Each structure stands twice: as structure tokens, then as C-alpha cells.
Amino acid sequence: MAGTSDDIAPKAEGILSHMNNDHKDSLAYLATHYGDLAQPLKPNQVVMTAIDKKHLEIAYTTKKGAEPGKGKPGSRTVHVPFRPYLAGYSEVRTRLVDMSAVSEKVITTRKPDIIYRAPKFLINLQFVLIIAYFALRSDTLASHGITQSIVPSDRLAHWNDLRNVRLGGPAKMDKFMKSIARAHVVEGALMAALCWWKGATKLVAARWIATTTFLGIPSWIAFFALNSHKKALRRAIHIDADKKRK
Incomplete structure (x- = not known):
């Protein structure tokens, strides 16, 4: 030929x-x-x-x-x-x-190529915040013998003041956490709609939905840092180019 x-x-x-x-x-x-x-x-x-x-x-x-x-x-x-x-x-x-x-x-x-990468630092930070919440929420932690033997009494007094006065006590903390949880659920649903609209695979969408439900706003920042329209479309173009070469 x-x-x-x-x-x-x-x-x-x-x-x-x-x-x-x-x-x-x-x-x-x-x-x-x-x-x-x-x-x-x-x-x-x-x-x-x-x-x-x-x-x-x-x-x-x-x-x-x-x-x-x-x-x-x-x-x-x-x-x-x-x-x-x-x-x-x-x-x-x-x-x-x-x-x-x-x-x-x-x-x-052509659809933008949506990827997932776990924002490890933010996830670790969220775990620390959850542990801190349960520590503040606990009614027995400050009065426990082991805690009293390790933490000075004046520090425990500040701790109880933080829990009961500045943060309003366990009841108000629970109410605040419930409002945060509801907001995160809504954000997870919005992330599901966004992943569907952008054509993400089911596995990638499930990961972003779970991460957003857990993290909230920081997950949105991580998503758009990885999947801005320009970056996602550029990845799709590279995939097309590879197919042409094959």
C-alpha cells in the first residue's frame, strides 16, 4: 500500500x-x-x-x-x-x-475524567476532632481516677468550664453535632448529584460521597483541586490520544 x-x-x-x-x-x-x-x-x-x-x-x-x-x-x-x-x-x-x-x-x-484521591490529612484531622468531641462530651472522663491522677486539678477545672459553660454542656454539644451531621448528609447528596452530572464511575462517586459525608466542606475543596474542569478534561484528552496511538 x-x-x-x-x-x-x-x-x-x-x-x-x-x-x-x-x-x-x-x-x-x-x-x-x-x-x-x-x-x-x-x-x-x-x-x-x-x-x-x-x-x-x-x-x-x-x-x-x-x-x-x-x-x-x-x-x-x-x-x-x-x-x-x-x-x-x-x-x-x-x-x-x-x-x-x-x-x-x-x-x-467527551466527559471529564473524574478521579478520587483520599485527602488523608483532612481525614486524620476529622478523626482527631471526633475524639476531642467525645472527650468533651463525656461526663465521667474528668472525674475518672486515672484522669485526676494525670491532669492537674486546675486544668480539670478549666476543662469542666469549657464543657459546661463555654460550650453549653453535653446537651448543646449534641444539638450542634446533630446539625453538623445533617449538613454533611446534605453535602453528600449534593456530591452524588455532582458526580452523576460529571460522569464519574460508580466506585469513584461512592468514594467521594462517603468522604464528603464524613468531611463536609473540606472534601469539596479536595474534589475541585483534583477535578477542576480543565484538569479533568485534559485527562480525558490524554485517554483519547492513547486510543488514537493504539
């Missing part, structure tokens, strides 16, 4: 004219897909500049108001390979239609 003569290059001018006049939308999909671009290109940002049996070239620009063109300031070129090489001119239309359809499907259905 590679050794056959190229009857496409002599007819390239007519192919370019047809694609640039009638199929700019297909060129935009091809350039976005094969250029591994996060932001989909628009038809007025692309122009097909070359074609032969081995590949085609599309120049594009992302500068507002700039005219795309090979070698023009602000323009870049995407090389779209034909695998296998085109057998002849009669195969051009079919191959371009097929490649454009695949590119359009990839770009229009």
Missing part, C-alpha cells in the same frame, strides 16, 4: 476547496480531536491546507479575529494521518466522512 503512486496530491486543490467551502464543521472536529485540544474549535478557526495519501493538514488559530492559515502568525498546524494510507482518490471521501464522524463523536460526548 505504501509503495503505490499518489494520485491524490495532484487533485489536492479541488479537495481543499470543497472541504473549506462546504465542510468546515468537520475540519473543526478533526483539528480538535487530532490536535488534542481542550476547547473545541469553531469552523471559522480552521482551514485545510494540504492532503496526500499519507495525511492531511489543518491550520487553526485560537486568536480572536485572526485568519487561520499555514505559516500565518498565531496559527498552528494539525497533522491528521491516514492509517492505512489511502489506496487512491476514490477512497478520499469515504475516509474523510468516517474520520470526521469519529472525531465529532469523541468531541461531543
